[in-house]
Amino acid sequence: MSMKVTPISGFPEFLPADRLVEQHVLSVIAETFQLHGFANIETRAVEPVSRLLGKGGDADKEIYGVSRLSADPGDADEVDPSRRLGLHFDLTVPFSRYVLENAGKLQFPFRRYQIQKVWRGERPQDGRFREFVQADIDVVGAGELPFHYEAEMPLVIVDAFSKLPMGPFRVQVNNRKIPEGFYLGLGIAAEQVVTVLRIVDKIDKVGPEAMVAMLVEAGLSAEQADKCLALAQISSTDLSFVDRVRELGVEHPTLDSGLEELAAVVEVAAQQAPGVVAADLRIARGLDYYTGTVYETQLIGHESYGSICSGGRYDSLVSDGRTTYPGVGISIGVSRLVAKLLADGDVVVSRPTTTCVLIALNQDEDRSRAMGVAAALRSRGIACEVAPKAAKFGKQIKYADRRGIPFVWFLGAEGEDGVVAPDSVKDIRSGEQVPAQAQSWSPAAEDARPIVSARVIEGA
Amino acid sequence: MSMKVTPISGFPEFLPADRLVEQHVLSVIAETFQLHGFANIETRAVEPVSRLLGKGGDADKEIYGVSRLSADPGDADEVDPSRRLGLHFDLTVPFSRYVLENAGKLQFPFRRYQIQKVWRGERPQDGRFREFVQADIDVVGAGELPFHYEAEMPLVIVDAFSKLPMGPFRVQVNNRKIPEGFYLGLGIAAEQVVTVLRIVDKIDKVGPEAMVAMLVEAGLSAEQADKCLALAQISSTDLSFVDRVRELGVEHPTLDSGLEELAAVVEVAAQQAPGVVAADLRIARGLDYYTGTVYETQLIGHESYGSICSGGRYDSLVSDGRTTYPGVGISIGVSRLVAKLLADGDVVVSRPTTTCVLIALNQDEDRSRAMGVAAALRSRGIACEVAPKAAKFGKQIKYADRRGIPFVWFLGAEGEDGVVAPDSVKDIRSGEQVPAQAQSWSPAAEDARPIVSARVIEGA
Numbered sequence: 001m002s003m004k005v006t007p008i009s010g011f012p013e014f015l016p017a018d019r020l021v022e023q024h025v026l027s028v029i030a031e032t033f034q035l036h037g038f039a040n041i042e043t044r045a046v047e048p049v050s051r052l053l054g055k056g057g058d059a060d061k062e063i064y065g066v067s068r069l070s071a072d073p074g075d076a077d078e079v080d081p082s083r084r085l086g087l088h089f090d091l092t093v094p095f096s097r098y099v100l101e102n103a104g105k106l107q108f109p110f111r112r113y114q115i116q117k118v119w120r121g122e123r124p125q126d127g128r129f130r131e132f133v134q135a136d137i138d139v140v141g142a143g144e145l146p147f148h149y150e151a152e153m154p155l156v157i158v159d160a161f162s163k164l165p166m167g168p169f170r171v172q173v174n175n176r177k178i179p180e181g182f183y184l185g186l187g188i189a190a191e192q193v194v195t196v197l198r199i200v201d202k203i204d205k206v207g208p209e210a211m212v213a214m215l216v217e218a219g220l221s222a223e224q225a226d227k228c229l230a231l232a233q234i235s236s237t238d239l240s241f242v243d244r245v246r247e248l249g250v251e252h253p254t255l256d257s258g259l260e261e262l263a264a265v266v267e268v269a270a271q272q273a274p275g276v277v278a279a280d281l282r283i284a285r286g287l288d289y290y291t292g293t294v295y296e297t298q299l300i301g302h303e304s305y306g307s308i309c310s311g312g313r314y315d316s317l318v319s320d321g322r323t324t325y326p327g328v329g330i331s332i333g334v335s336r337l338v339a340k341l342l343a344d345g346d347v348v349v350s351r352p353t354t355t356c357v358l359i360a361l362n363q364d365e366d367r368s369r370a371m372g373v374a375a376a377l378r379s380r381g382i383a384c385e386v387a388p389k390a391a392k393f394g395k396q397i398k399y400a401d402r403r404g405i406p407f408v409w410f411l412g413a414e415g416e417d418g419v420v421a422p423d424s425v426k427d428i429r430s431g432e433q434v435p436a437q438a439q440s441w442s443p444a445a446e447d448a449r450p451i452v453s454a455r456v457i458e459g460a
Numbered sequence: 461m462s463m464k465v466t467p468i469s470g471f472p473e474f475l476p477a478d479r480l481v482e483q484h485v486l487s488v489i490a491e492t493f494q495l496h497g498f499a500n501i502e503t504r505a506v507e508p509v510s511r512l513l514g515k516g517g518d519a520d521k522e523i524y525g526v527s528r529l530s531a532d533p534g535d536a537d538e539v540d541p542s543r544r545l546g547l548h549f550d551l552t553v554p555f556s557r558y559v560l561e562n563a564g565k566l567q568f569p570f571r572r573y574q575i576q577k578v579w580r581g582e583r584p585q586d587g588r589f590r591e592f593v594q595a596d597i598d599v600v601g602a603g604e605l606p607f608h609y610e611a612e613m614p615l616v617i618v619d620a621f622s623k624l625p626m627g628p629f630r631v632q633v634n635n636r637k638i639p640e641g642f643y644l645g646l647g648i649a650a651e652q653v654v655t656v657l658r659i660v661d662k663i664d665k666v667g668p669e670a671m672v673a674m675l676v677e678a679g680l681s682a683e684q685a686d687k688c689l690a691l692a693q694i695s696s697t698d699l700s701f702v703d704r705v706r707e708l709g710v711e712h713p714t715l716d717s718g719l720e721e722l723a724a725v726v727e728v729a730a731q732q733a734p735g736v737v738a739a740d741l742r743i744a745r746g747l748d749y750y751t752g753t754v755y756e757t758q759l760i761g762h763e764s765y766g767s768i769c770s771g772g773r774y775d776s777l778v779s780d781g782r783t784t785y786p787g788v789g790i791s792i793g794v795s796r797l798v799a800k801l802l803a804d805g806d807v808v809v810s811r812p813t814t815t816c817v818l819i820a821l822n823q824d825e826d827r828s829r830a831m832g833v834a835a836a837l838r839s840r841g842i843a844c845e846v847a848p849k850a851a852k853f854g855k856q857i858k859y860a861d862r863r864g865i866p867f868v869w870f871l872g873a874e875g876e877d878g879v880v881a882p883d884s885v886k887d888i889r890s891g892e893q894v895p896a897q898a899q900s901w902s903p904a905a906e907d908a909r910p911i912v913s914a915r916v917i918e919g920a
Contacts, residue, residue, distance in 0.1 A: 005557055005560045005561045007561065008504065008506065008508075008545070011504035011505075011506065012504075013501070013502070013503055013504060013558065014501065014502070015501075015562060015565055015566075016499035016500065016501055016566075016572070019499075019500055019501055019502065020500075023500060034814045034843050035838040035841070035842075035843045035844070036838070036843075036845065037813070037814065037815040037843060037844060037845030038814075039476035039479075039813060039814065040476065040479055040480075040483060041473070041474065041475075041476055041479055042473070042474070042479065043473055044468065044471035044472075044473060044591055045471075045505075045577065045579070045591060046468065046471060046591070048468075049529065062528075063528070063529045063530075064526050064527065064528055064529070065526070065527055065528070065529045066524050066525070066526055066547070067524065067525055068522075068523070068524055068525070068581035069509065069523045069524070069525045069546065069581075070523075070581075071581070085468070086529065087526070097465055098473065100465045101465045101467065102475060105475055106475075106476075107862055107863050109848050111845065112476070117505065119505070121528035121529075121530075121531070131504055131505060131506070146848060146849055148827060152831075152846075155831075159835075159838070268828065268831075271828055271831075272828075272831055272832070272835065353497070353499060354494045354497065354498075354499065355497040367608060368728065368731055368732075371612075371615075371728075371731075371732055372732070375619075375732065378495040378496070378619070381495070382495075383494050383495045383496070383497060384495070384497060385496065385497030385571065386612075388569050388606060389606055402567055403567050
């Protein structure tokens with residue numbers, strides 16, 4: 001096949017060394033989710049378009065439709081519009097469908113994690129892709145879900161992120177009941193609340209003045225708009241945000257309830273993970289199904305990059321008519337995070353290949369013996385490969401060096417007396433060569449596999 | 461969202477316990493590939509349809525086209541037919557494109573593994589899905605690729621499969637040069653060879669008589685057709701197949717070359733993995749880009765289920781006009797394999813959840829202390845979760861039992877004198893309860909994580 005090759009915008013791919021970084025991030029996240037008792041599932045890549053359109057605001061603009069190029073006339077998935085398929089644009093919609101489909105076979109509260117690709121037909125930008133990986137956790141109850149899970153979610157994320165080779169981050173938390181109660185207490189009509197939320201959510205994009213102007217344009221008085229701005233500008237890593245909201249002089253029972261819940265989330269976070277979780281009353285999250293705590297996460301010093309991990313509480317994501325399933329979830333934008341780590345050069349891999357040992361070949365007749373050595377090393381967890389072809393030792397070392405393989409194994413030569421000399425292994429970085437047996441030799445622990453770590457800044 | 465939920469035929473999903481089996485299979489395969497020095501990559505899910513149509517015979521019938529539901533008029537990916545996108549139906553076509561795109565940045569021979577979902581719009585059947593996971597290894601050279609890699613590939617598969625909880629299997633190997641040289645030596649025209657190959661490939665489906673009849677219908681003499689059948693019926697785990705082919709009295713240099721290569725593959729396999737790899741001269745593989753060794757893999761006793769792992773050598777999968785990239789690859793049908801293991805009940809999981817310990821709560825005020833215990837256990841790799849709500853101990857044990865969690869942790873009670881009793885942990889299977897500290901207690905190694913293993917048949 002000979003054909004011009006052009007990358008497709010928004011569909012990034014990695015070279016093997018960068019993929020090692022992505023795999024490391026994915027495995028730390030998955031391992032952390034498992035330690036916190038989340039069960040893994042995967043859902044199919046496609047959902048009926050009708051379901052994808054059901055929630056998520058303007059999601060319809062983002063959906064990729066899927067259809068067989070040569071569909072049979074009788075294929076219901078193609079013909080029946082209610083069964084038309086599209087690629088999922090998040091993991092929440094498929095998960096809610098999965099809960100409904102399997103409710104009788106799941107234990108509630110159901111803690112699940114899910115790490116998969118999702119697709120959105122949006123215009124690609126810095127850190128925004130058309131195909132990307134999300135890593136989600138949700139806890140879903142049948143009929144009810146205790147509030148304390150809203151305090152637990154950000155702690156799981158803090159645990160995962162603290163093990164990753166990334167810089168400092170901040171989980172920003174708000175509670176939907178605070179702005180809602182505050183707006184109602186200000187005398188804003190109930191049907192206006194979502195509109196006001198959406199405008200306030202734009203504060204980082206448009207700035208405070210434009211936000212106030214948009215609120216006035218939407219029908220708020222100047223005083224109401226100013227109070228909305230004042231609320232959005234409150235943040236704290238301790239409980240002081242409560243008094244600052246009270247000082248604005250607005251009262252409403254929903255506001256009281258929201259302040260109480262947010263205070264509880266911030267208090268638990270201050271105990272279990274001090275200094276990382278902050279109340280930030282500007283956080284709204286565009287999606288209208290959130291009903292309680294909402295989360296965003298910023299990389300400190302890279303705030304303009306946007307949130308790399310978001311979510312919240314929803315009282316009714318899904319219902320079968322008899323039972324409603326409330327939940328709370330949070331989603332890591334893995335591709336966004338990895339793209340940032342790689343772009344900034346903040347992360348290093350100790351070597352670009354998993355292979356630890358190259359078994360050198362002096363002559364082709366030794367290949368079978370070399371394969372035996374390789375099998376013995378592998379049986380003890382040491383990744384290795386036999387040289388592509390027989391060559392002089394210098395060439396073999398050059399090959400290993402070019403690949404980033406740290407050790408070269410030399411088979412002992414057979415002397416004229418028929419006695420075979422012992423094998424030896426050379427660390428090509430130090431040049432040190434020692435006698436070795438495939439049944440017992442091991443590399444130093446730090447050389448066993450590539451290690452992904454944060455770049456240490458010289459002199460810092 | 462309330463909506464009727466119906467599964468989509470051909471798009472299987474697992475409950476958490478079955479997903480543990482799939483995850484185990486995937487991780488054993490990935491770990492084995494790494495031990496053999498294969499680098500991991502992932503490619504995007506979509507390719508231009510023009511590229512997908514380029515190879516693979518009647519692949520056009522299988523392709524899912526992808527397009528944005530509300531495409532912008534100027535979006536070249538939608539408007540330009542040469543850029544129309546489809547979901548990949550295998551990992552070989554995307555990999556060949558990846559090699560071409562990144563040739564300057566890769567080291568050759570390039571050993572890569574790739575484990576991803578692929579999509580085919582075929583009619584779903586037993587073990588055949590529309591969305592499924594493949595696990596591929598390939599070794600690709602720039603310009604040339606030594607033959608010995610054709611002997612190495614099946615050994616990697618044998619290594620992976622021997623670590624999986626599956627029954628006995630057989631890797632069947634053939635070499636395209638054998639039937640090709642044999643047919644040419646029989647006097648069949650060169651342009652007829654692929655047609656004959658495709659008919660012979662149907663022998664398992666239609667039976668030998670029908671196959672011979674189809675060959676005669678395609679223009680072969682009865683004697684030629686009988687010889688084709690005789691060739692296809694030869695198989696052996698040793699080198700005896702060579703003499704049996706010679707006895708058929710057909711001669712051609714391509715046949716000689718094929719026999720020599722297949723003998724080398726079988727010989728290496730007999731040394732490194734005795735009894736598992738067999739020469740089987742009926743194996744043809746439908747895809748016309750194979751030029752040397754070809755592989756299929758059967759589960760012994762389940763031959764009618766078809767191949768669960770297939771591949772072969774290709775001299776020119778891809779070329780940029782200057783350099784041609786030959787390769788050899790093999791692909792495990794992970795979804796097919798896992799579906800079979802689960803359907804036959806041949807595999808058991810020691811428990812249905814990763815969680816090892818439930819931290820019980822006697823009263824809600826203890827949640828913070830319980831979270832501290834959970835954090836201490838997790839920091840030592842023990843998966844745990846805090847009880848959903850405070851309840852009597854009996855209820856907590858019932859909850860753990862229903863979830864399959866083996867241990868329940870009890871916080872020491874505070875006595876009237878203010879002294880806190882030590883914590884304790886109960887193995888709810890044996891009922892044994894012992895004092896424990898979160899900083900030091902560990903479960904038995906076999907209880908740390910769920911263990912996936914082959915079912916032991918009673919009395920066997």
